[in-house]
Amino acid sequence: MRSLLLIFSKARYFAPAWVFTSLNIWFGTWAIYIPSVKERLEIGKADLGIALFCLSLGVFTIFPLAPKIINKLGVGKATWFGVLLCSVTALFPLMAPNYHVLMASLFFFGMANGITDISMNTLVTEIEKEDKKNFMSAAHGFFSLGGILVGLGSFLIPFIGSPLLHMGITVAVVLLINVIFYRNYIHIVAAPVEKEPFSFGLFKPLLLLGIIGFIAMASEGAIVDWSGLYLQEITKAPEAFIGSGFLAFSFAMTLGRFLGDGISERLGSVKIVTVGAIVAILGYGLVLSEHTLLAIFGFALNGLGFSVMVPELFRIGGNVRGVDSSQGVSFIAGTGYTGFLVGPVILGFLAESSSLSLSFYALLGAAFFVLAVTFFLRSRR
Structure with missing residues (x-):
């Protein structure tokens, strides 16, 4: 529990932990509306499976590129870049007017998820190295907490009445909290590593x-x-x-x-x-x-x-x-x-x-x- 107290006591640790929570909130909010998107676009289960595969394809496409992006921008800026990308692309699937746009939307949403995932885990690793403090596990606990918050938020569905409005409110609230705290990590860069020949x-x-x-x-x-x-x-x-x-x-x-x-x-x-x-x-x-x-x-x-x-x-x-x-x-x-x-x-x-x-x-x-x-x-x- 010491790492949990650490996160709540200092913005330096809460800021990256909230990115973990944010990622699961964005993804979870999309996930609860998958049935309504399927119904609205009148697509079958097989077509839906292909569309969801596009999301995974987006994630896998960015994974090989993520280290270069992180080293180019710095891990703090890359994390903030991922937060902004997710905030925008999370809206795309619920705005898709047809099946092909849905596939493209999920691909870009997957890419945004992928770069954010790699960046935020690298960010926590670097902060742990600098401060000699362990909070990686608790940060992943905040990811799980995001799923719980999505579950609680699902009770508002009958009152909101619109998937896009629900996601819009979610994105606005989550992004606002990130805006308040991102300055605590945006300056962080990965410590240089003495490279060795591949073996x-x-x-x-x-x-x-x-x-x-x-x-x-x-x-x-x-x-x-x-x-x-x-x-x-x-x-x-x-x-x-x-x-x-x-x-x-x-x-x-x-x-x-x-x-x-x-x-x-x-x-x-x-x-x-x-x-x-x-x-x-x-x-x-x-x-x-x-x-x-x-x-x-x-x-x-x-x-x-x-x-x-x-x-x-x-x-x-x-x-x-x-x-x-x-x-x-x-x-x-x-x-x-x-x-x-x-x-x-x-x-x-x-x-x-x-x-x-x-x-x-x-x-x-x-x-x-x-x-x-x-x-x-x-x-x-």
Whole structure:
């Protein structure tokens, strides 16, 4: 909780943390209006899937370019640039008059999300280096907090009555808060790194971190998408409990990220990822018991375990010897985001060809693999 108090006590730390919150508010507000956009433009599920792929394509297009942009502008200016881009492009999908404009709008919105994501994580990494303070995990907790705020804001939908007006109000409020605080980070630039000639030995730590990021975010995406169906079909949960797995997962993840920095200071980044993998494994054990209440508690342990992984991966990736912090963060973000998109799809194929239980056994096996990789990282360090 010390990092949470740090964020609320000094604008230097609150400013980047609010960018994390902002990103999830923009994206989440768009997400709750996906059904209404589908209905307004009279498009089918397959066409909608292609349009959403354009958003992902925009993210992946900017990832290779992000380090160059950040190093050219400075990480503080790049973060502010991302905030302004998101504020504008968040409005585009809800203004789209037809399907093709929707695809283009989502592509540019994805690019804005991508540059903001890389910039804000690099920014926190640089501030941590300068101040010798850990708050990366809490910053990711603020990202989760953005989702909660979107959920609360959804209750205003009947009163606002217009998706574009809702997004416009959201953008205005979020941007106003950013305008108040952006001067606290806009001057920050990444510390120069003594570059080394490329070698597999230099790349190997990033590769291992990328594998963990892929699995962690693939698991997160799978639980978000499949936990409700698992409770419904496998544990035969009552209808009122079907959403409880996702709720428990989200609450535990937010709590874990707010507590993670203090634990990381005591244990170290690699060791906390090890502990997170163990907690996630215990969670899958309870989920696979196929008992409703135990499974819900298991999803909570999954959220707690995975909550500390991704922030620590960004922290480690931004401090790899001989690699720019922006390049390290970009690599972790790229592999993790790939996992978040691909993971639920792979789980869907497994569920379709065999059973949903097999899908969660696969996630359990992946968590054991993460545990093994962390032991290798500890030995190398």
